[in-house]
Amino acid sequence: MTEYKLYYFNGKGRAEVIRLIFAAAGQKYQDIRFEREQWPxxxxxxxxxNVPVLEVVQNGKSFKFGQSLSIARYVARKFSLAGRGDEEQAEVEMYGDQVQDLFLELLKIRFEVNEARKNELRKKFQEETLPNSLRVLDGKVAKNGSGYLVASGLTWADLFLFYVLDWLDRRVRSNPRIADWLERRPVTEL
Ligand SMILES: N[C@@H](CCC(=O)N[C@@H](CS)C(=O)NCC(=O)O)C(=O)O
Known part of the structure; x- marks a missing residue:
């Protein structure tokens, strides 16, 4: 039996895409989280x-490796969430890397300490980077008929995109007036 151990800080960050892949695969793994004080x-x-790090234990041997997207690709390949065939897999990689570009921009904005620069980065992201990327990705989902980025179905690129969109959604959700309305609005099916 193969055992998977994922090491990361107690947060979503760069590990969440990997956790989503394990979840979509229905695969058990150890989600090992630690606090900042334990890091040194x-x-x-x-x-x-750095982290995330995935440890794979098989036949008494342990193999550890890093880089979030290398881990994401490895786990996705193991559990058939990487696309079918070389060409589709290449396409999935392309979308995954495109989503990574969005994710890295979000991280840059999140950790910018200069308020003026932060606003500038945010404006460019909201007005150019995000809509341009979403136009392409959405167009692809609409065209191939599967409801996912590639024709064969769900892949790690969809899960990564879901995570990034969820991050944006959470920003809107945490706006106090929106949060208040979500709390008060009637519960309906649609
Ligand atoms: N490109 C790497 C970046 C890894 C990275 O920067 N990890 C951060 C946490 S998100 C880290 O380990 N920071 C602590 C350190 O570098 O000492 C990846 O995607 O895994």
């Missing part, structure tokens, strides 16, 4: 000095 001791034990 753990850092030297990681292959690249």
């Amino acid at each position: 001791e753990l850092k030297p034990k990681t292959p690249l000095g």
